Amino acid sequence: MMAAAFAFGELAAMLPGGGMVSDYTLPALGRFWAMLALFSGYVLLIACDGGTQLMMGVASVEPVTGIPQMAVVALLFIAVVAINVVGVGAYGAIESTLTAGMVAVFILLGLFGFLDVGETLGLAENAGGSGFWPEGGAATALGCVGSAIWFFIGFEFACPMAEENRRPQRNIPLALILGLVTIYILDSLFALAAARYVDPAALAGSATPQTVAAGAMLGPVGYGVMALLTILASFTTANAYCAALPRMLYGMAREGLMPKVFLRICKRFRTPTVGIAFTVVLMVFAVVYMGMNGTNADTVSTLISVACITWMISYAIAMIDVLVLRRRYPDYPRLWKAPAAKIVFPIGLAGVAFAIWTLSDYLPAAVISMAVVVAFIVFWTKLKGIDMWEKRPLAEMAQSIRDSSERLPEWDEAVAEWIAEHPAAKES
Template sequence: MQDVASKPASATAVTGKRARRGLGLKSLMAVAVGLVVSQGVMVVMLQGVGIAGAAFVVPLAIAWVLALCYAASFSELALMVPRAGSLSAYTEVALGHFPAILSVFSGYVVVAMFALSAELMLVNYLLGVLYPAIEGSQYIAFGILAVFTMLNLLGIDVFARLQNVLAFVMVVALTLLGVSALSGGFAPHSVESSELIAGFSLGDGALTLIALAIWGYVGAEFVCPLVGEARDPERNIPRSMYLGLTVILAVFTLYCLGALFYVPRDVLVSAELPHLEYARAAFGGSGTFLLAVAAVTATCSTVNTSLAAVPRMLQGMAEQGQAFPMLGWLTRATRVPWVAVLFVAGVTGLPLLIWGNDPSTVGLLLISAAIAWLIAYVIAHVNVIALRFRYPDARRPYRAPFYPLPQLIGIAGMVYAIVYASPAPELTHKIFLNAGVVLGLVSVVAVVWIKLVMRKPLFRPEPLNEITNP
């Protein structure tokens, strides 16, 4: 049992040597943007602008700053501990094995269970509304999941080519929608710009929407588990996140403000598919096709990125003895953690079997996922602070600027977002119950695994040199 954690270090070294570094800045940006901009986020952003009007750009900008803070922390960690396990590897040397296991399962495996399932439900529901002949069918959701599972098993080169195309099409479609809506190029505005300016007010509860706006930026750190397959990672990992998050800010600002010229705010808040109402109002009949393209590519991009990044986190955990060894098994030709890919696909498909096509569960799943994700961000910020104290002279190819301000601001912002995660009091109990039950189960499993299988203390950090110099 004592060799469980020592053996995988060499495995990681071999993996790193054999990995094909095929991901440049463009591909890494496609990962950052493609995971963040999902169909669920398209809906959430319109709900936010429906509540606050044009003033929603303020919480959107504040959330962007908080996102830059987590990007700074993840960049420092990823390049200081360049391991496939990502957050688990960083946390292992900063806080110990229990927080390491909890951070990955809460922030990524649970998110795959909740958010990816919600995303597939949403695209299923949207296409059923647009094309009634397929309404009620779950084949689309399972078909998308199956196709991208198989494509990810083919290797990182196939993933990169797909991701570049998906992210480009998605960003172009959303930008076209926003720019066309702002210009009134396809249909006359229902609301004048002077009315929007006159209605601009932070007194409508706009600042309370920071928690909602943060959901529009989570996920850019999915580039970090791909550090072993990135070209010039010391330069491209930080740049891909910063540039990707800035592109997202620009796209969502255009997208949200454009909606106010065509769709009443109460409709944006109450509609099950506000992005469909938006596309129809701004483009007429042709808007449904544009929206279908944007929505399907957003969902496919999110699923594709998750099936590339989360399995590599699990691979790193398996190599460190923090998860079942088979999660680290690699295909010979492409070095893909194939068991981990199949596991993440299975976890994603499970809620689809339980809830089917019920659109009422989408919001609940997304917010439950957000809480788990934000906990992982808090842990990442704490990791940077802990490692700065424990290893002040360690090599850091990238240092988070203005330390410790991004970490302190990030922690405060994420805690605020968790506390105010629920958009309605009646949902608060269900949301925190969902997140609490899953995180409680993960915690119990983690304790049992660490004490009985790894036979290690829960909170004793591993030496940094054993992780970075196997």
């Protein structure tokens, strides 16, 4: 995951546009891989996960409030759409405030569980726990690498905000790295505390194991707090999806790789309203699927495992993009560079392959999903008479971002100077 953060950090500093992975891949590997990276990593991800997150959040609250799942989901959808139509300012303020609050409370829950505060206050009883390793030891833990990827999902959704950030070359890589480190520490702390209070089988059999763990550590108070955190987390995840994917689709449409309808923006707020509507429709698919099959551990596991596989493929493409662009454009201004790229990225690619192997039971469903994506790519490029293997010159990509985004002082100046010194780069 850190290798992926390094890749996205360098690429966002090179091309701070809304298209994100498609923008990065067009000059490196060509149109086919650009479209595959976007669809496999984000369209399929949101179709599998967007509604799943909302249903999990609501499922954790329904036993406490008694309010039907679908009613709460509908309210969350309305709130998410309203926030994202108003614009990135409203999104950023709400997302950052909620996230900071959730992180603080999550830290406290993990510490209280780890320090046996619930037991001291008579709210819970330490069950003896299962220790650090699961049954089967390190081999079992390593076999869960693909599932563990899910803890970090969506960390790179900061990248499409690069063109709306004054210093993306500094802020985006820093946000990606600190985000991963924070998630790792918090989830590890909470998981270690949970393992001391709850039978692992009870956690594995629940669609919302975090609420089970919090309830065991701090009684009804812990359950209630974690239920609130879960629904807020599902809300911020849906919010992030509605902020990121529409901008990626906008970037693809700008290159002719998606229908021009995705270029339509709200005149008042200048937000990609068609992309937002499309993202909501994707999330509705998972809501309907879980409504029909139930919000249970098996349904959740199936959806997120398929999403993990397709999502990791886009991560692999991003790592390859960095290596290819360094070879093709060695002197292009990189205002942030991934350290030890020739060592880090092969390790990252091997990690992706191993993580996918640990999810091999879900590979057939992932392959079918990606086959549908490939069929669409072939159909669309043939319909539009586009050479799907053609690479777009990096200078053209950079100029396109300069023309469509707000001024980014340091990046604009560095790129303008490079383009002036390499007039042939537009045809390379």
